Amino acid sequence: MSDIDTAKSLTGLLNGIAQKAYHNHGEVTEDLLRTELYPDLSPEDFHALHDKMRGLLKSIAMADMDPGQLEAFLTAQMKRQGGGGMSEGQASALSRFWRSQRARVRESLLAQSRWEPGLRGLAWRVDLQTSSGRGPEAAPGGPVALLELELGRPSQVSEYVxxxxxxxxxxxxLKKMADIQRSIDTVVHRS
Known part of the structure; x- marks a missing residue:
């Protein structure tokens, strides 16, 4: 395999790992990646390469490495002795992959870490209440604020409250929000 083919196969492997781990594409399996990208590699050798690249990508993604951190990390990996190190070609492929996919992987990790739906939108208005009850003795009410909250996850249809x-x-x-702002200001000014 030429250097160009090796780089393409490794980039494909990294993309496949990211698709499965960070973008919830369960149809991307280790067997599929081996068959498509490394058909001449034994299952054991491919499994070792796959696990090594998955572990490295996980470390890079969890630390959300900037270019300087990534370079230092990859340099340290290339200097490791024994079977745990990596080649310059592998480091280069990982670096190119991370530069192009960092934002998407970060966004996916953030989305996966949310348990509850998030606030997507807020609309509000102030109206006058026409009456405070029913029947002839109903008295007119005061102003009311009507709030419409749009809630949802990125991959789901919104719900409205x-x-x-x-x-x-x-x-x-408003008082609670002012209290929260004061608490945040206290913590920010303390650090």
Whole structure:
């Protein structure tokens, strides 16, 4: 295999590992990658290469390495003695792959770390309540804030929650938000 073919196969392997690990493409299996990219490699040798590249990519992704950190990490890996080290070609392929895929892998890791749906949007308005009850004795109410929250995960359809708050509730929410801001400011100014 020429150096160009080796680099292409290794880049394909890294892409396959990322597709399975970070982008939830379960159809990308180790056997598929071996058959498509390294048909001449024994299953044992391919398994060792696959595990090594998966481990290196995991280390790089979990640390969200910037270019300087990546260069230092790859240099240290190339200097390792024994079977644990890597070749210059492998380091180069990993470096090219990480430069092009860092943002996508980071975004995927962040999405996987969220357990609950996130806030996608917020719409609000203030209305006057026409009455505080039903029937002829109903008195007109005061202003109300109507909030519509759009919640969801990136890969799902949004859900909407509508809230109605009177003036007292809005003031309580604003006070809590001011308390949170003061707490954040205290921590930020302390560090």
């Amino acid at each position: 509508c809230l109605e708050c009177d003036e007292v509730t809005v003031n309580q929410v």
